Every structure is written in structure tokens, then in C-alpha cells.
Amino acid sequence: MASRKLLLLPGDGIGPEIATEAQKLITVLNEATEGGFEIESGLVGGAAYDDCGEAISDTTMELAQASDAVLFGSVGGPRWDGVPYEKRPEAGLLRLRKEMGLFANLRPAICYPALADASSLKRHIIEGLDILILRELTGGVYFGEPKEIVDLGNGQKRAVDTQVYETYEIERIARAAFELARTRRGKVTSMEKRNVMKTGVFWNEVVSRVHREEFSDLTLEHELADAGGMKLVREPKQFDVIVTDNLFGDMLSDIAAMLTGSLGMLPSASLGKPDDASGRRKALYEPVHGSAPDIAGQGIANPIAMIASLAMCLRYSFAMTREAEALEAAIADTLNDGIRTGDIMAEGCRKVGTSEMGDAVAERFRTGLA
Numbered sequence: 001m002a003s004r005k006l007l008l009l010p011g012d013g014i015g016p017e018i019a020t021e022a023q024k025l026i027t028v029l030n031e032a033t034e035g036g037f038e039i040e041s042g043l044v045g046g047a048a049y050d051d052c053g054e055a056i057s058d059t060t061m062e063l064a065q066a067s068d069a070v071l072f073g074s075v076g077g078p079r080w081d082g083v084p085y086e087k088r089p090e091a092g093l094l095r096l097r098k099e100m101g102l103f104a105n106l107r108p109a110i111c112y113p114a115l116a117d118a119s120s121l122k123r124h125i126i127e128g129l130d131i132l133i134l135r136e137l138t139g140g141v142y143f144g145e146p147k148e149i150v151d152l153g154n155g156q157k158r159a160v161d162t163q164v165y166e167t168y169e170i171e172r173i174a175r176a177a178f179e180l181a182r183t184r185r186g187k188v189t190s191m192e193k194r195n196v197m198k199t200g201v202f203w204n205e206v207v208s209r210v211h212r213e214e215f216s217d218l219t220l221e222h223e224l225a226d227a228g229g230m231k232l233v234r235e236p237k238q239f240d241v242i243v244t245d246n247l248f249g250d251m252l253s254d255i256a257a258m259l260t261g262s263l264g265m266l267p268s269a270s271l272g273k274p275d276d277a278s279g280r281r282k283a284l285y286e287p288v289h290g291s292a293p294d295i296a297g298q299g300i301a302n303p304i305a306m307i308a309s310l311a312m313c314l315r316y317s318f319a320m321t322r323e324a325e326a327l328e329a330a331i332a333d334t335l336n337d338g339i340r341t342g343d344i345m346a347e348g349c350r351k352v353g354t355s356e357m358g359d360a361v362a363e364r365f366r367t368g369l370a
Contacts, residue, residue: 003036003037003038004035004036004037004038004068004069004318005037005038005040005066005067005068005069006026006037006038006039006040006067006068006069006070006071006313007039007040007041007042007060007063007064007067007069007070007071008022008023008039008040008041008042008070008071009041009042009043009044009060009064009070009071009072009073010041010044010047010073011044011045011046011047011072011073011074011075011089011092011291012045012046012047012073012074012075012076012077012080012089012291012293012296013074013075013076013077013290013291013292013293013296014073014074014291014292014295014296014301014354015045015073015074015075015291016073017296017297017299017301017303017354018073018074018287018301018302018303018305018306018354019071019073019306020354020355020358021303021306021307021354021355021357021358021361022071022303022306022307022309022310023039024358024359024362025307025310025327025358025361025362025365026039026310027362028362028365028366028369029314029323029365029369031366032366032369032370033323033369035320035323040063040067042056042057042059042060042063042064043056043057043060044056044060044072044075044089044092044093044096045074045075045076045080045089045090045092045093045291046075046076046077046079046080046089048060048089048092049080049083049087049089053087054087054092055075055087055088055089055090055091055092055093055095056091056092056095056096061095061096061099064096064100064284065099065100065282068280068283068317068318069283069284069285069313069317069318070096070100070283070284070285071284071285071286071306071309071310071313072093072096072284072285072286073286073287073291073306074286074287074289074290074291074292075089075090075092075093075291076088076089076090076290076291076293077089077291077293077296078293079293094142094143096284097137097138097270097284098138098143100272100282100284101138101272101273101282102137102138102270102271102272102282102283102284103136103137103138103139103169103172103173103271103272103273104134104135104136104137104172104173104176104270104271104272105134105135105136105137105249105253105268105269105270106132106133106134106180106268106269106270106271106312106316107132107133107134107135107249107253107256107257107266107267107268107288108130108131108132108133108266108267108268108312109129109130109131109132109133109236109253109256109257109259109260109266110129110130110260110266111126111127111128111129111130111259111260111261112260112265112331112332112335113127113332113336114332114335114336114338115260115261115262115265115335115344117346118260118261118262118344118346119259119260119261120258120261121233121236121259125235125236125237126236126259126260128237129236129237129259129260131236131237131239131240131241131242131256132180132184132240132241132242133241133242133243133244133249133252133253133256134173134176134177134180134241134242134243134244134249135244135245135246135249135250135252135253136165136169136170136173136243136244136245136246136249137246137249137270138169138246139164139165139166139169139245139246140163140164140165140199140245140246140247141161141162141163141164141246141247142246142247143164143246144161144162144163144164145162145164146160146162147160147161147162148160163197163199163245163247164199165199165202165203165245167206170202170203170206170207170210171206171210172273173243174190174206174207174210174211174243175210175214175215176243176271177190177241177243178210178211178214178215178218180241181218181240181241182215182218184240184241185240186217186218186219186240187218187219187220187221187239187240187241188211188218188219188220188221188240188241188242188243189220189221189222189223189228189239189240189241189242189243190203190204190207190220190221190222190223190242190243190244191222191223191224191225191228191242191243191244191248191252192204192222192224192225192244192245192248193224193225193226193248194222194224195224199245203245204222207220207222207243208220208222225244225248225251225252228242228244228252229251229252229255232252232255232256232259233255233259236256236259242256253268253288254288257288257289261344262302262343262344263287263288263289263290263305264287264289264301264302264304264305264341264343264344265302265304265305265308265344266287266288266289266305266308267285267286267287267288267305267306267308267309267311267312268285268286268287268288268309268312269283269284269285269309269312269313269316270283270284270285270286271283271316280317281316281317283313283316283317285309285310285312285313285317286306286309287305287306287308287309288305289305299353299354299355300341300342300353300354301341301354302341302342302343302344302354302357303341303354303357303358303361304331304341304357304361307327307331307358307361308327308328308331310327311324311327311328311331312324314327323369326365326368326369327361327365327368329364329368330361330362330364330365330367330368331361333364333368334357334360334361334364337360338350339352339356339357339360340352341353341354341357
């Protein structure tokens with residue numbers, strides 16, 4: 001079998017700890033299925049800045065471009081608060097997204113049955129939740145120019161961030177949303193702020209046209225992003241696929257993540273367009289949570305989001321559906337057996353650390369692959 005090349009970028013904070021647990025699952029996969037996964041590692045974020053003065057080196061970028069997929073941990077922390085803005089740890093992730101063309105960020109919000117009581121919402125509101133937020137990732141206000149702080153004199157300054165979208169950027173994320181909805185429950189909700197933003201008006205127009213011309217068999221609804229956020233915490237199960245821009249997607253996906261009880265539970269995938277020759281997409285997979293520097297090095301971080309990101313990698317980058325389902329089932333079985341890290345601990349369950357949680361999932365994964 002041809003090798004499958006993964007680039008592992010653990011990053012900062014709890015990133016190295018949860019990356020270690022993902023490696024355990026890759027080892028199980030190779031042993032149980034002859035998966036042929038080869039892992040290379042690199043530095044990103046603050047760790048890369050300490051090593052070479054940049055948030056990611058050109059060498060690591062070359063490795064990312066040559067890999068079949070990238071597994072990413074987390075970046076950032078107060079240690080690097082004083083570094084120049086363009087070299088901040090987060091700049092490494094932004095460069096990966098931009099240069100790899102990763103325009104579509106998929107963030108599922110799924111409530112595992114065993115964790116329904118961990119949510120701040122009532123069980124009947126959250127139980128059975130399965131929504132997917134699709135965030136445009138390489139345009140919008142995070143990348144628009146000008147982006148600057150200007151000294152106006154007399155003690156006054158002016159800060160500018162520019163929200164910019166072109167037709168093709170909205171078309172491709174809209175098509176991705178409709179294509180995903182076709183494999184799910186057939187409903188897309190587009191969220192923007194057309195009442196106050198010209199980009200919102202334009203976004204609404206383009207998504208509506210793509211729906212009308214190419215996906216009229218599916219259901220499309222429009223929501224203002226602030227109203228959508230309210231509905232996410234009031235009645236989240238009304239949504240199937242949500243598609244939105246970079247800024248609102250950043251916020252709405254974190255809201256959706258917390259519906260499930262912990263940011264430590266949820267994965268994400270960032271995908272590019274299919275290659276013209278091979279059909280394979282550039283892809284990066286990462287947990288939704290951040291670097292959590294307050295608990296880094298203590299061995300208590302929840303690795304499930306990182307492990308679930310690996311499951312998304314198996315599904316979207318390698319079409320290994322059976323293996324992805326086995327890994328997701330291993331996570332659910334572990335939770336059903338009452339094994340918990342501190343962030344999802346409940347009465348009557350057994351509290352474990354990062355490594356023990358990884359071991360528990362790996363054991364059940366191995367059994368599921370047998």
C-alpha cells in the first residue's frame with residue numbers, strides 16, 4: 001500500500017500532550033490495518049518563534065504542502081504576548097490556511113449521549129444534537145486590506161480592519177455547504193449581517209443564486225448572524241448545516257461547541273479545493289479549543305477533540321469511512337463506560353488524565369478494528 005503522509009504540528013500549550021494521544025491512535029491504525037501512515041513533525045506558533053523567529057518556517061510550510069494532511073494541535077499563550085504582531089503564534093495558522101488554500105472550515109457540534117447532562121442547556125434541548133458549521137476561512141476581515149492602526153496626532157489613533165469578499169469566495173463555500181447538506185438532512189442556513197453590512201447583502205445574494213441555480217432541491221434559510229447565535233442557544237436542533245463568513249463563523253462555531261459541554265470535545269477540518277489531477281484536497285485538522293496554557297504540562301487536558309479530528313482526517317482526506325466510524329465509536333464507548341477527563345467529569349464516573357483517556361480510546365479502537 002502506498003504511504004499516507006501526515007504532518008503533525010503539535011504547537012504550544014496543551015498541543016504536544018494531545019498530539020501524543022493522536023499518535024497512539026495512528027499506531028493502532030497502522031498495526032491493525034496496515035494503514036501505511038508516515039508521520040513527520042514540525043514546529044508552529046510560539047514554539048516555532050522561539051526556534052527560528054517566525055510563527056512557521058518556510059521548511060515547515062514545504063512539509064505541509066507536500067503532506068496528504070496536516071494534524072494541528074494549538075498555538076499561543078501569554079509567553080508570546082510581546083512578540084511583533086506579524087510574528088505572533090496565530091500567524092503560523094493563518095499562513096497555513098492561506099498558502100494551502102484552506103477555504104472551508106468544517107466544525108461539527110455533536111452531543112454524545114453520555115454527555116447530554118454536561119451541557120449548560122437542558123437535556124431535551126441538547127440531546128441528539130448534530131449540526132455542522134461551515135466557515136469561510138481565507139477571506140473576510142481577517143485577511144482584508146487595509147489592516148492598520150494609524151496615528152492621527154493629538155493623542156488620537158484610528159484602527160482599520162477591512163471586510164472583503166469576492167464572488168468566487170462565496171460561491172465555493174456555498175457549494176460546499178449544499179454538497180454537505182445533501183449527505184445530511186438537506187437544509188442549509190446562511191448567516192450574515194445584511195442589515196448593516198454591504199458584504200452581508202452581497203453574501204446573501206450570491207448564496208441565494210447558487211441555491212436557485214444549482215441546489216434548488218435543498219432547503220435554504222437566511223438568518224442575521226446575531227439572531228442565529230441566539231437561536232443556537234435557544235433551539236440548536238433546528239439547524240443542520242450553517243454557512244457563514246470568517247468572522248461570524250469564528251464566533252458561532254465556538255458557541256455551538258460549548259452547547260455540547262466542553263470545547264475539549266469537538267474537532268474541525270479545514271479543506272481546500274480538489275486537486276485537478278488527483279482529486280485530493282489540501283487539508284488541516286485541528287481541535288476547536290485553544291492552547292489552554294493554564295493547564296499545559298499537567299497531564300489533565302482532554303484529548304478527545306484531537307482524536308476526533310483524526311477521525312475527520314480519515315474520512316475526508318483518505319476516504320477511510322469504516323476506520324473513521326470505528327474511531328468515533330471508540331470515543332463514544334469510552335464515554336459510555338464512564339471514563340472522563342476533568343472538564344467533563346460527572347458523578348459516578350472515573351476521572352482520568354490525558355494519557356489514560358488516550359489509552360482508553362486506543363484500546364476500544366483496536367477492538368473495533370479487529
